[in-house]
Amino acid sequence: MEGAKSASDSVDVLLVGGGIVSATLGAMIQRxxxxxxxxxxxxxxxVALESSNGWNNAGTGHAALCELNYTPEAADGSVNISKAIAINGQFLTTKTFWGSLVTEGAMREPSTFINNTAHMAFVRGDANQKFLRERFRLMSEHPFFHDMEHSEDYGQIEQWSPLLIEGRPAGEKIAATYAPSGTDVDFGAVTRQLFEDFVARGGALELKHEVTDIERNADGSWNVTVKNLRDGATRVVRTKVLMLGAGGYTLKLLRKAGVPEVKGYGLFPVSGTFLSTENPAVTAKHQTKVYGKAAEGAPPMSMPHLDARIIDGQRTALFGPFAGLVPKFLKEGSVLDLFQSLRTDNVLPIATAGLENLGLTKVLAQDLLANQAKRIEALHDFAPTAVSDDWRLFTAGQRAQIIKPSSGTKGTLQFGTEVITSANGTIAGVLGASPGASTAVPIALDILRSSFKDEWERWENELRSVIPMLGTDVASDPHRALELEAEADTKLGLPKRG
Ligand SMILES: Cc1cc2nc3c(=O)[nH]c(=O)nc-3n(C[C@H](O)[C@H](O)[C@H](O)COP(=O)(O)OP(=O)(O)OC[C@H]3O[C@@H](n4cnc5c(N)ncnc54)[C@H](O)[C@@H]3O)c2cc1C
Structure with missing residues (x-):
C-alpha cells in the first residue's frame, strides 16, 4: 500500500511510523x-510490520476481563480491581471509534479484524483458588463485569475449554472465571484498514522512508530529515506538528529533537516468542483466551496465556510468551540499539532499574535456557495432552519497556505506555508497550488533547460524533458506558451481552 500523493516539502502534521498509533492519530486528525x-x-x-502486526502481538482486546496482572492481590489477601475498571473503559472507547468507522465505511466487515472470543482466567492450587474467588466476588458486582462466571468444577471448566481439562489428573485444585464478552483482535488488519482510508482521504503514506534527524526551527516548527531507503536520497520536510508513533524508536527520535522531557529515560528490550498450532483437532477444542498467573516476582508481561486466535481468517492457538534477551528496540531494529541508547543521563537509571528488577532478569534467564521440552512442560499446565509435534516456536514483536528516572539517579522500570508531549505541544511521542494496541484510541486522544490545547474544546465536540465514549467518566457513569458499548458491539457484529 502506498499513497498516491508524495509528501510536499511543508506539511501541517507529520507522523512517523506505520503502526496502529499513527494510523489512529491520522484517522482522528483527518476528521x-x-x-x-x-x-x-x-x-x-x-505498514503494520512491527508490534501492530497480527503475528507480533497476542491479539487480546485488553478489557481487563481475565488478565490477572490488572487485579493485584495485597499481602492481606485483598484484591484491587480499580485498574481493571479503567482499562475496561479504555477498550470501550476504542471499540466505539471502530464501530463508527465501520458504519462510515472507513473500516471493512468487522470480522476481518475483531471477533468475539471468550476470555478466561485459570489457576491451580488452594491460594490461587482463594484469590480468584475474591476477584470474582468484587468484579461481578461491577456493571462492566456483570456477566462474568466462576467455577472450580472440572465439568463446567471443560465446557468452557475442553483443552484445559482433557488428560488432567482428577482431584487437582483448579478454578476459572469465564467472561463471554471477550474479543480477539487482529491489530494488523485494523492498522492496514485505517491506512487505506487515510490514503483515500488524501493523506500521504511514504513507505521505505526513515526519519533520521529532527531539528526545531525558530518559529517552533520542525525540520525532519528523511531518507529514502530505496535509493539513499535524503530530503528535509518542514512540519508544524510532529507525532512519533515509532514504537521502540520513539525515544531515539525524541532525543534527536532535543525534547528535554525525556532526559534520564532509557529502554529495556524484551523479545517474545510463542508456541503456535493450526492443527484443527487442537484449535477446535480451544476457542477462548485463557490467562494464568505470572510466577511470584515475575513481571506482568510474563503472564502465561493460551490464546485462540483468528489471523487472516485462519484459526490458531498460541501459548506463551517466553521472554528473550535481544538488544533491539524493534524486531527489524539493530543489535546495537541498546548500546547506542546509553547516555550520561540514563546509564544510572538503567543500571538501578536492572538491579531492582531481578524478577525480570530471572524470567529472562529461565526462558532463554528453556528448550522445546521445557516449553511444552509449561504448556501442560494449561493443556495436559499437548504434544510437541503440533507446536512450532515463532518470534513475536519486540517490547521496549520504559525506564523512567525517579528520585536522584535512580530509574524505575515501567510496564505501561507513556505519552510524552513537549511544553508547546508541537512534538509528541508514545513510549512503552502495555496495554498497547487496545488503547490506541485513548492514547491518540491524550496526544491530541495535549498537542492542540487551544482547539481541544472544538476537537472534542467534533470527535464525539465518531467516539461516543469521549467525555464519559466510566468510573462515575458505568451504565452510560455500557449503553455506548452495546451500540458499538452491534456495529462491530459482536453479540449482545447477557
Ligand atoms: C509480544 C507482544 C504481545 C502484545 N500483545 C498485545 C495484546 O495482546 N493486545 C494489545 O492490545 N497489545 C499488545 N501488544 C502491544 C501492541 O502490539 C503495541 O502496543 C502496539 O502495536 C504499538 O503500536 P505502535 O503504532 O506504537 O508501534 P509499532 O506497531 O511498533 O509501529 C512503529 C512503526 O514505526 C516505524 N518506525 C520506527 N522508527 C522509524 C523511523 N525513524 N522512520 C520511519 N518509521 C519508523 C517502525 O518500522 C514501525 O512500523 C503486544 C506487544 C508485543 C511485543
Missing amino acids: VHPEWSLTVFERLDE
Whole structure:
C-alpha cells in the first residue's frame, strides 16, 4: 500500500511510523481538519510490520476481563480491581471509534479484524483458588463485569475449554472465571484498514522512508530529515506538528529533537516468542483466551496465556510468551540499539532499574535456557495432552519497556505506555508497550488533547460524533458506558451481552 500523493516539502502534521498509533492519530486528525496536509513516513516495506502486526502481538482486546496482572492481590489477601475498571473503559472507547468507522465505511466487515472470543482466567492450587474467588466476588458486582462466571468444577471448566481439562489428573485444585464478552483482535488488519482510508482521504503514506534527524526551527516548527531507503536520497520536510508513533524508536527520535522531557529515560528490550498450532483437532477444542498467573516476582508481561486466535481468517492457538534477551528496540531494529541508547543521563537509571528488577532478569534467564521440552512442560499446565509435534516456536514483536528516572539517579522500570508531549505541544511521542494496541484510541486522544490545547474544546465536540465514549467518566457513569458499548458491539457484529 502506498499513497498516491508524495509528501510536499511543508506539511501541517507529520507522523512517523506505520503502526496502529499513527494510523489512529491520522484517522482522528483527518476528521477534524480534513483540509490539513498529513504525511506518514514508515521505514519498512509495508505498514503494520512491527508490534501492530497480527503475528507480533497476542491479539487480546485488553478489557481487563481475565488478565490477572490488572487485579493485584495485597499481602492481606485483598484484591484491587480499580485498574481493571479503567482499562475496561479504555477498550470501550476504542471499540466505539471502530464501530463508527465501520458504519462510515472507513473500516471493512468487522470480522476481518475483531471477533468475539471468550476470555478466561485459570489457576491451580488452594491460594490461587482463594484469590480468584475474591476477584470474582468484587468484579461481578461491577456493571462492566456483570456477566462474568466462576467455577472450580472440572465439568463446567471443560465446557468452557475442553483443552484445559482433557488428560488432567482428577482431584487437582483448579478454578476459572469465564467472561463471554471477550474479543480477539487482529491489530494488523485494523492498522492496514485505517491506512487505506487515510490514503483515500488524501493523506500521504511514504513507505521505505526513515526519519533520521529532527531539528526545531525558530518559529517552533520542525525540520525532519528523511531518507529514502530505496535509493539513499535524503530530503528535509518542514512540519508544524510532529507525532512519533515509532514504537521502540520513539525515544531515539525524541532525543534527536532535543525534547528535554525525556532526559534520564532509557529502554529495556524484551523479545517474545510463542508456541503456535493450526492443527484443527487442537484449535477446535480451544476457542477462548485463557490467562494464568505470572510466577511470584515475575513481571506482568510474563503472564502465561493460551490464546485462540483468528489471523487472516485462519484459526490458531498460541501459548506463551517466553521472554528473550535481544538488544533491539524493534524486531527489524539493530543489535546495537541498546548500546547506542546509553547516555550520561540514563546509564544510572538503567543500571538501578536492572538491579531492582531481578524478577525480570530471572524470567529472562529461565526462558532463554528453556528448550522445546521445557516449553511444552509449561504448556501442560494449561493443556495436559499437548504434544510437541503440533507446536512450532515463532518470534513475536519486540517490547521496549520504559525506564523512567525517579528520585536522584535512580530509574524505575515501567510496564505501561507513556505519552510524552513537549511544553508547546508541537512534538509528541508514545513510549512503552502495555496495554498497547487496545488503547490506541485513548492514547491518540491524550496526544491530541495535549498537542492542540487551544482547539481541544472544538476537537472534542467534533470527535464525539465518531467516539461516543469521549467525555464519559466510566468510573462515575458505568451504565452510560455500557449503553455506548452495546451500540458499538452491534456495529462491530459482536453479540449482545447477557
Ligand atoms: C509480544 C507482544 C504481545 C502484545 N500483545 C498485545 C495484546 O495482546 N493486545 C494489545 O492490545 N497489545 C499488545 N501488544 C502491544 C501492541 O502490539 C503495541 O502496543 C502496539 O502495536 C504499538 O503500536 P505502535 O503504532 O506504537 O508501534 P509499532 O506497531 O511498533 O509501529 C512503529 C512503526 O514505526 C516505524 N518506525 C520506527 N522508527 C522509524 C523511523 N525513524 N522512520 C520511519 N518509521 C519508523 C517502525 O518500522 C514501525 O512500523 C503486544 C506487544 C508485543 C511485543
